[in-house]
Amino acid sequence: MGAEHAYCYGLVEGAQLAGVFSRDLARATAVAKDSGASAVSDPIALIDDPTLDAIDVCLPSAVHAPFVIRALEGGKHVFCETPLALDMAEARRMRDAARASGRLLQVGLLCRSIGAGLLARRAVDTGQYGRLRSVRTSRFGSYLRVGALDHKDHYSDPSTELMTFDFDLVGWLMGRPNRLAASAVRREGRFEEISALLEYGDGRSATVLAGGVMPAGYPFRVGFQALFDEALIESDVTFAADGPPRVLLGVFTQSGQVQPTGQADTNPYEVELDRFVRCVRGTADPDLLDVERAIEALSLSQATQTSLNERRWVEMA
Numbered sequence: 001m002g003a004e005h006a007y008c009y010g011l012v013e014g015a016q017l018a019g020v021f022s023r024d025l026a027r028a029t030a031v032a033k034d035s036g037a038s039a040v041s042d043p044i045a046l047i048d049d050p051t052l053d054a055i056d057v058c059l060p061s062a063v064h065a066p067f068v069i070r071a072l073e074g075g076k077h078v079f080c081e082t083p084l085a086l087d088m089a090e091a092r093r094m095r096d097a098a099r100a101s102g103r104l105l106q107v108g109l110l111c112r113s114i115g116a117g118l119l120a121r122r123a124v125d126t127g128q129y130g131r132l133r134s135v136r137t138s139r140f141g142s143y144l145r146v147g148a149l150d151h152k153d154h155y156s157d158p159s160t161e162l163m164t165f166d167f168d169l170v171g172w173l174m175g176r177p178n179r180l181a182a183s184a185v186r187r188e189g190r191f192e193e194i195s196a197l198l199e200y201g202d203g204r205s206a207t208v209l210a211g212g213v214m215p216a217g218y219p220f221r222v223g224f225q226a227l228f229d230e231a232l233i234e235s236d237v238t239f240a241a242d243g244p245p246r247v248l249l250g251v252f253t254q255s256g257q258v259q260p261t262g263q264a265d266t267n268p269y270e271v272e273l274d275r276f277v278r279c280v281r282g283t284a285d286p287d288l289l290d291v292e293r294a295i296e297a298l299s300l301s302q303a304t305q306t307s308l309n310e311r312r313w314v315e316m317a
């Protein structure tokens with residue numbers, strides 16, 4: 001992800017990549033070489049550099065907090081990848097450090113920058129298809145299988161590693177649910193595949209599915225459906241191992257016609273990082289990707305864990 005962000009900053013007007021950190025200096029050098037950035041094996045060398053305006057944190061979620069907080073306390077604006085944290089207390093400490101420093105803490109809530117999410121949000125705002133009645137999302141991969149291409153030892157369970165993205169998208173489109181219930185496929189005390197139902201108390205609902213134990217040969221895949229009174233917005237994204245993601249996005253109307261929107265032609269990472277740069281420059285509203293939005297999504301991930309462990313509905317009011 002650090003390499004992806006470094007590439008995207010090269011496409012963002014008004015941004016200059018200054019340095020790249022990796023514990024493996026050769027990797028940092030490889031990422032930095034096309035941008036003229038320095039390569040370092042000590043992250044503090046970047047965080048404490050007084051010439052830098054902002055720090056982009058793409059480390060594992062479990063270690064975000066100390067680096068994010070040090071950067072904020074050092075006067076830097078920070079962009080942090082999702083999941084922001086695995087623990088609510090750490091997330092709040094990062095939020096509080098941002099507020100105390102007067103600096104921005106923006107979070108990679110990627111679904112707010114993808115084509116399907118933007119299309120659905122516009123439909124909500126304009127009312128062109130009537131009321132949004134339900135949302136269904138899915139994320140399935142093999143990251144929990146040792147030996148799979150996307151396996152990482154530091155990845156957390158699906159409620160946080162995967163579902164946080166979609167909890168944020170659902171909240172952005174539908175608001176906060178009244179209550180949540182979840183069920184899971186478990187093995188040796190580990191949640192491997194999770195289904196969460198979000199109820200709104202007004203006839204609307206959302207379903208969020210995620211799992212990490214698909215066969216190793218199965219590509220990581222993300223699905224989305226937003227059902228309105230008069231239309232369905234649907235997308236399917238498949239992450240191939242040998243090329244860019246395959247994105248199918250369309251609108252199905254009551255007349256039975258499909259209004260194709262084509263494949264997404266923008267990189268959502270570039271979209272969100274361009275917004276971060278504009279927020280730092282004071283030309284964009286930082287609320288869209290503010291740390292508080294990430295905390296709201298994390299609270300639904302934690303409610304999912306509570307529902308699974310205690311086998312009950314969790315009230316969200």
